[in-house]
Amino acid sequence: MIVYELNNLRTVNVISRPSKICKSPYVADIIIEDQIIQAHAPSLGCCGLCEKDARVLVTPKKDTTKICKYTIQLSIFTENKKQNTQLIGINPKLAETIVENVLKLNLFTKLKVKSFKREVKILNSRFDFVGLDEEDNSFVLEVKNVPLADYIDCDRKERMKYNFDDKEANEKISYFPDGYRKKKTDVISPRALKHIQELHTITKTSKTKTYICYVIQRDDIKCFQPSNIDIIYKNAVKEAHQDGVQIIPLVVKWNIEGQCHFVTDELPVII
Template sequence: MIPYSPDLIKARFINRPNRFIIKCELTETKEVVEAHLADSGRLLELLLPGKMVFLRAVDDPKRKTKYSAVIVERENGMGWVSLNAMLPNQLAVIAVKEGMISKLKDWTYVRSEYKKGSSRWDLLLSHPDGRQMVVEVKGATLIKDGDGYFPDAVTKRGAKHVRELGEIAKEPHWEAALLFVAQRDDIKSIKPADHIDPDFGKAMREAEKAGVKLLGCRCHVGLEGIKVIGEIDVSV
């Protein structure tokens, strides 16, 4: 588990002035504050006026905001969704090390942030037979009828990376994987959001044909922290 601060601050979402800032009203004091949002996705279904969010205080004179957004209540109010796009990479490392991804059980974590070709990849893994694997990690929060979708906004950079994975998968002694980490526990599977970014969906289908492993896992999110709880299917 990746723990949260024990002193989370309850608030209500007001609006989102820009991609990385949300404005909230603190429940206890009614003070209106700005908080840093470490997720550039649209989050249109989650960040609605009046929605409950939890913040953590940040004591850093270099920061423009004194708070960071941690979690937001789900659409139905029956659980939580992580608002930190930096966590999926850390959760992916934990999932690999603990053997929670069946197709990666024979692989060993080597390092994060590995440069190969023209891109930097989230994870580098190794296999006892000498093969190596690069893994691109994507955090997912968008859901409809139990299915998770990625992306929730057009991502040309994301599609480019997926196509590069396809090229790496064709190289001798190299493998490639695209790992989706659902930052909520009510997602049953992951699919490309063709209705939002058809090019990303096309890139995923091309990558699968090229041999890229499409993997997924979901996480339980609570007031105490976030942890991977199991695999989910990824289909194209």
Template sequence: MDYAESLREGRLLRRYQRFLADIELGAGEIITAHVPNTGSLLGCLEVGQGARLSRSSDTTRRCPYTLEQIQVGTVWVGVNTHRANALVGEALKQGAIREVSGYARHRPEVPYGQQRSRIDWLLEDQGKSICYLEVKSVTTSLEPGIGLFPDAVSQRALKHLEELRDCVVHEGARAVLLFCVQRSDIRVVRPADAIDPAYGRLLRAVMRDGVEVLAYGVEPTRTGILWGPRIDVHCP
């Protein structure tokens, strides 16, 4: 995935009201950027960390800048959760996710389930086989090489697990949860049991019921985001 133009760099001053961050650019210029992430961004919000921003051409936007990446040590972490779905869409088109390749049609944001949520990707083939694909963005790492999800207690994430299980149990369909790891220093993904133990318990339960769980890494750069290798999911 390529950005429309190279990201502008600065340093993080603070995040507040969840969706706003103050960023210092060159020559002491301070701007407010939109933060497209509902999570806590645990481990990614130290004052003074490097920040990369995209700028919208939409003149009606309150915040022309969007926070795209945060530097954690020597690694850049993609914090724009909307990029994860788009990245997976590109990978599906290119056949880069071997485990779900072979479906002729990839439809985004399709209503499904008893609670009428929207599945990130509905995969269909000519034989009418269906796969429900839910994407989750992973940004948190509290130990070297280990990515954690979620980064805060999330009722919404629990609901998505339940709906994926319903697809398998009640429809006989295929359901896949894909962790898109938006940093290049992760070798294994685990449920964040210490942060949201209910999520970890339910994840293990839906896996026993037939929901498949995958993880793939990406590498954020200043000019775009590179699709990376499959990553192990450790969920004992």
């Protein structure tokens, strides 16, 4: 089932990020019709999916007076030897919109809703969705975008020790989070950690049902797990899940026409 569509997509090459015109890491230079144009890169470099030489799909911005004329939405990931090509949603806002539509269509296996609101503040966080399920239980749902997957969940230095030629393309582990940090012991995303901790608190102190939905915008994967490279976050998810926070691994697949298809929300989760 189609759960979202992007219109007016164009396939372009990233030639630099940050832009050489605007030094913000959220701006990239792309080429359209032999012209260098600036595009909003909401996911930063996304571990190579939106860096120099990446092939990405963009949509035009409505306000053409701004420096960025386009927004980078999807990245083309290719494994030639395995004949695997994925269009991966790397704009985090896509994940929120996809989940909103899945809620409206009542496609979630674990959560059937009667009503919901967007962006509601509870405790010290603003959560993506708050509402009532079909049994009139209140619920809170937070969304995280998961564009990354690999055959092993480890840091880049450790990964270099392995060879994955014998692996099938769809044997990857999808994982969250990943990204830059000054020290290996630092939390990758303090905001993501805060969200799971506060979902945990809500679960322990009220009757509200809590969910965290990891939106995996690719289907070359066999499971999802909180990443081994951020043990603090991984342990926080494990503890929250043990106390009742439910994990929804939502898998979707994009095509070149800009259609996003629901695949499953029952992918195995490794805690």
